[in-house]
Amino acid sequence: MSLKPLVGLALIALGAASLAWPELSYTKDSHDAKLGPLEFTLKQKETIRVPVWVGLAAIAGGTLLVWRRKG
Numbered sequence: 001m002s003l004k005p006l007v008g009l010a011l012i013a014l015g016a017a018s019l020a021w022p023e024l025s026y027t028k029d030s031h032d033a034k035l036g037p038l039e040f041t042l043k044q045k046e047t048i049r050v051p052v053w054v055g056l057a058a059i060a061g062g063t064l065l066v067w068r069r070k071g
Contacts, residue, residue, distance in 0.1 A: 008065030015058030018050040 024047070031042040 004065045004068070008062040011058045011062030011065065013062075015055045015062060018055035018058065019052065022050050022052070022055075024048045024050070 025045060026048075027043050027045050029041055030044050031040075033040040
């Protein structure tokens with residue numbers, strides 16, 4: 001089995017996942033401060049939005065890689 005169908009299946013899976021979960025959230029530490037015995041940490045929640053067209057393009061590209069025949 002060649003590498004193209006495996007990459008195609010991965011693209012299809014990633015495209016379907018991006019359509020199912022269009023937003024990815026994560027928390028990052030942005031500031032730390034220490035004032036004597038007190039410690040302060042500021043955490044920010046970041047969100048990445050994946051456009052629908054990216055998921056559809058990944059599925060279409062993966063489909064082409066999986067079902068393309070050698071000519």
